[in-house]
Amino acid sequence: MKHLNKLFVAVLMAMGVSSQAQDSNNPWAIAFGVNAVDTRTSAGGGNNWLDRHFSQPFDVKNNWNILPSVSYLSVSRYVGSNFTVGLQGSVNKIDKLVTFDPTAPGHDGRGMIVTNPGDLMYYGIDGKVKYSFMNLIKSQVIDPSLHLGGGYTFLGDSSFGTVNAGAGLAFWVSQNVGIELGTTYKKAFDSSDPLQRSHFQHTAGVVFKFGGKDTDGDGVYDKDDACPEVAGLKQFNGCPDTDGDGIIDSEDACPEVAGLASLKGCPDADGDGITDAEDACPNVAGLASLKGCPDADKDGVADKDDKCPNVAGPKENAGCPWPDTDKDGVADKDDACPEVAGPASNKGCPEVTPEAMDQLKSQARFIYFNSGKSTFKSADVPKRLDAMAALLKNYANSEFLIEGHTDSDGSEAFNQKLSEARAAVVKNALLDRGISPSKLKSVGYGETMPIATNKTAAGKALNRRTEVKLIK
Known part of the structure; x- marks a missing residue:
């Protein structure tokens, strides 16, 4: 597992590359998914080079090594003119190693035999330059590509460099999310070690594009957008005016309701000089001391909170006079027996006769x-x-x-x-x-x-x- 650290360090380095001037929307992409390694291509034997490499390219059962989990991660950046540069890290487990031995029993007729080498761990770090044909075919969904590059492979106790070439096909289900398929031929040159071998690596995964220069999608580039994260209008340098009152939201105290410039964009429906946003009774003119609400009985309790709006009463009793249910002259709040008349000297309760x-x-x-x-x-x-x-x-x-x-x-x-x-x-x-x-x-x-x-x-x-x- 020591090489796995190398894989993730390389990926993190790629993600930490300093940003440059952006040449296209969403220049960055990250992808992850499943990879398969086919070791048959370097087994030798066969009738010729094409036969060895392409006679059984999709013999998944016999030749492909697949780790049933997320096993590759790549980061890439668009650099212009349909070119992208990227770095990919992958991990796998080799339990199907194809070798050439026409003398061994069970070979496939060409001398190819599949053995289990004992679950060899496979790690790969690969850089590539990719060319996309998406713009050439004028498609918004289908994205075919070719790529070249090189990498380094760790297979068991062996490690070796490779020169890579391959092709890919992505299907963009939205502007930023796609499904990608890819295949890469990794050519190794040192044949002295049987584990240092050329091989195919296939990938299938999900790709996400990000880093676009029009973050809010309002048609105003971020460098010119005064509100780059909120969709707005060009006449306001990309800032919104939600209520359409001619005052941009950042300067509008009531951005969702059209109002007056003199009130910082807020309305005053009842004309009492208090903006509706601060007026507890926005449709009825009132007093500033009561947050714009009227007080008909002038008891200091706004009519909307006054249960007796036409009769003055204390605020503690919601604007109503204190009740005296038993009519004994002691208010219910002070009456220990509010339903039975009694003297005040006995807290409104009758004395025991x-x-x-x-x-x-x-x-x-x-x-x-x-x-x-x-x-x-x-x-x-x-x-x-x-x-x-x-x-x-x-x-x-x-x-x-x-x-x-x-x-x-x-x-x-x-x-x-x-x-x-x-x-x-x-x-x-x-x-x-x-x-x-x-x-x-x-x-x-x-x-x-x-x-x-x-x-x-x-x-x-x-x-x-x-x-x-x-x-x-």
């Missing part, structure tokens, strides 16, 4: 639990929880305590945990109904606060209960 607490306590006391468990005993519990949640929502800025209680059955430690679990169950049920977690706390008192005797089943049932207390 004794009557409300009586209703909460009444509902809570009738939430009974199964003995020894934190599960509800009666089917009407969900309705009582709904009623409690409805009441609590009226007092969004008040905090409440849910107390859990048990009867005396079981140990005190068990009853303490059970009471805590019962209080938590009620609390969670209220949270599920939309009560804020910050407004509820729960605590368990075990069997320490009975409201009835624990000597009867009825009394124990009353003691398995919850209570609601107002914290603040």
